[in-house]
Amino acid sequence: MKQHLSVFCVFQWLFPLLALLTACQPDSTSQTASGVATTGPTRASVMQHHDSLMSRMDALNTERQRLQHQLTTLDTTGVAGRDAAPTLRRRTQALVQADAAMMDWMHHYQEPDTTRLSAHQLADFWADQAYQLTQLDRQITTALDSAQQLR
Numbered sequence: 001m002k003q004h005l006s007v008f009c010v011f012q013w014l015f016p017l018l019a020l021l022t023a024c025q026p027d028s029t030s031q032t033a034s035g036v037a038t039t040g041p042t043r044a045s046v047m048q049h050h051d052s053l054m055s056r057m058d059a060l061n062t063e064r065q066r067l068q069h070q071l072t073t074l075d076t077t078g079v080a081g082r083d084a085a086p087t088l089r090r091r092t093q094a095l096v097q098a099d100a101a102m103m104d105w106m107h108h109y110q111e112p113d114t115t116r117l118s119a120h121q122l123a124d125f126w127a128d129q130a131y132q133l134t135q136l137d138r139q140i141t142t143a144l145d146s147a148q149q150l151r
Contacts, residue, residue, distance in 0.1 A: 040123050041130035049133045053102060056140055063147040064095040091150060094143040101136055105129070 071088045075081040112125045 018142055041126040043126060046126055046129045046133065049130065050106075053133060053136055053140060056144070057099065057102065059144055060099050060140065062090055064099070067092040067095070067150065069086050076119070088150065091143070091146045095147055098136075098140045098143040101139055105132055105136060115141060 067088050071085065071092065074085055074088065077083055109129070112122060114122060117125065
């Protein structure tokens with residue numbers, strides 16, 4: 001009897017916990033204008049990813065300015081300065097390229113015409129946008145991490 005009671009107690013707290021965890025999972029299902037359900041990235045998730053990247057743009061510019069200042073004040077008459085200059089230039093360029101890539105994505109982004117696209121085409125569009133932002137995220141992270149190693 002005790003064994004049945006303990007199993008009941010485990011299930012009594014396990015089911016609500018599983019229900020809570022399931023409810024907290026992000027919903028990757030959306031509906032098109034025609035009401036057809038799709039799975040994968042949605043406009044909301046793509047825009048949320050965009051917003052998170054935008055919040056890091058100030059850090060890109062701050063690090064770029066910091067490295068450029070270091071480069072202009074670097075004493076290149078010594079061996080240490082001559083060795084450090086190419087690294088500072090490369091890492092500054094990586095920050096500039098990451099910023100330019102984000103600006104390029106924003107300038108080329110165009111909302112899809114949901115009235116003319118099939119559910120599959122719309123799902124492909126959002127998947128492509130999510131992929132592009134993931135690539136940008138990696139580029140920004142790499143550029144920032146490399147710049148911050150020179151602190």
